[in-house]
Amino acid sequence: SAAQAKDLRGKPGALKDGTPIPLLANVGKPQDADAALEYGAEGVGLFRSEFLFIGNSEPPSVEEQAKAYAELLSRFPGKKVVIRMLDAGADKPLPFLTPEDEPNPALGLRGLRTLKAHMQVLEDQLEALVEADRATDAHLWVMAPMIADQYESEYFVKLGKSKGLKFVGSMAEVPSIALMANEVAEVADFVSIGTNDLTQYTLAADRTLGSVANYQTAWHPAVLRNIKLIADAGKAHDMPVGVCGEAAADPDLAVVLAGLGVTSLSMTPVALDDVRAELAKHTLEEAQEKAKRALAGEFYHPAE
Ligand code: PEP
Numbered sequence: 484s485a486a487q488a489k490d491l492r493g494k495p496g497a498l499k500d501g502t503p504i505p506l507l508a509n510v511g512k513p514q515d516a517d518a519a520l521e522y523g524a525e526g527v528g529l530f531r532s533e534f535l536f537i538g539n540s541e542p543p544s545v546e547e548q549a550k551a552y553a554e555l556l557s558r559f560p561g562k563k564v565v566i567r568m569l570d571a572g573a574d575k576p577l578p579f580l581t582p583e584d585e586p587n588p589a590l591g592l593r594g595l596r597t598l599k600a601h602m603q604v605l606e607d608q609l610e611a612l613v614e615a616d617r618a619t620d621a622h623l624w625v626m627a628p629m630i631a632d633q634y635e636s637e638y639f640v641k642l643g644k645s646k647g648l649k650f651v652g653s654m655a656e657v658p659s660i661a662l663m664a665n666e667v668a669e670v671a672d673f674v675s676i677g678t679n680d681l682t683q684y685t686l687a688a689d690r691t692l693g694s695v696a697n698y699q700t701a702w703h704p705a706v707l708r709n710i711k712l713i714a715d716a717g718k719a720h721d722m723p724v725g726v727c728g729e730a731a732a733d734p735d736l737a738v739v740l741a742g743l744g745v746t747s748l749s750m751t752p753v754a755l756d757d758v759r760a761e762l763a764k765h766t767l768e769e770a771q772e773k774a775k776r777a778l779a780g781e782f783y784h785p786a787e
Pocket residue numbers: 529531570656676677678679680681727728729
């Protein structure tokens with residue numbers, strides 16, 4: 484029940500047998516950090532830095548950004564906070580960075596691709612992050628969105644570390660990175676799977692388009708098999724693999740993700756109670772069994 488789910492609020496996320504599955508919050512605006520704390524998040528698994536840029540005609544200064552990141556980090560002392568580099572483009576266009584004439588924006592300049600086309604924006608954001616990290620004592624992890632393969636992953640990790648960041652990773656949102664997951668695990672400190680985009684690109688169905696909305700489910704076995712490739716690579720290389728897309732907020736799917744070997748889940752704060760309660764009902768072995776059935780497509784119902 485909802486009351487029972489609330490009872491677990493102060494407890495860390497775990498399966499029935501005690502296997503830890505840390506539960507983190509997605510933060511897309513300043514108030515979400517309040518909700519994250521209220522609902523017992525163990526940290527932040529996805530800070531969508533876009534909101535600092537939206538509504539402006541130019542990027543925020545290094546100082547403005549450093550202040551915003553330090554404000555967030557200072558609310559989670561000793562905790563993990565994953566900040567995502569600006570994800571401009573496609574469903575998150577920014578007028579001063581995103582071209583207006585792309586026929587297929589989801590396949591165009593977005594995420595790390597946009598940042599590489601605007602190196603000053605990339606360098607400024609990294610500088611602000613390093614500054615905020617030095618001023619606070621959360622565990623800052625930094626990741627870039629829309630990384631296609633180990634080459635881009637290595638590029639970003641090396642750049643972040645050269646600036647002074649300690650823990651640098653890749654989002655997994657494009658099927659190519661799942662196919663290259665073992666190589667990625669050799670260069671990245673962690674991977675966080677963005678299931679919203681991973682689903683969009685695995686099934687080639689625009690996530691913003693109502694006419695193909697029935698494709699947008701991570702229950703599709705093809706999406707789950709891509710997730711498994713990444714989780715297996717993580718296990719083999721002792722690399723953390725989180726999920727920060729909508730899939731993590733579905734309690735039944737969260738159990739499947741844990742069974743696939745995902746090591747943490749990040750979601751909208753209001754979903755934390757129900758996911759925490761559902762994970763506590765299954766042992767790792769049961770979650771693995773459920774994952775096996777999900778990989779076979781047992782829980783996926785194709786639209787007519
Ligand atoms: C995702 O793609 O799953 C994700 C977490 O990022 P966003 O929804 O912001 O693209």
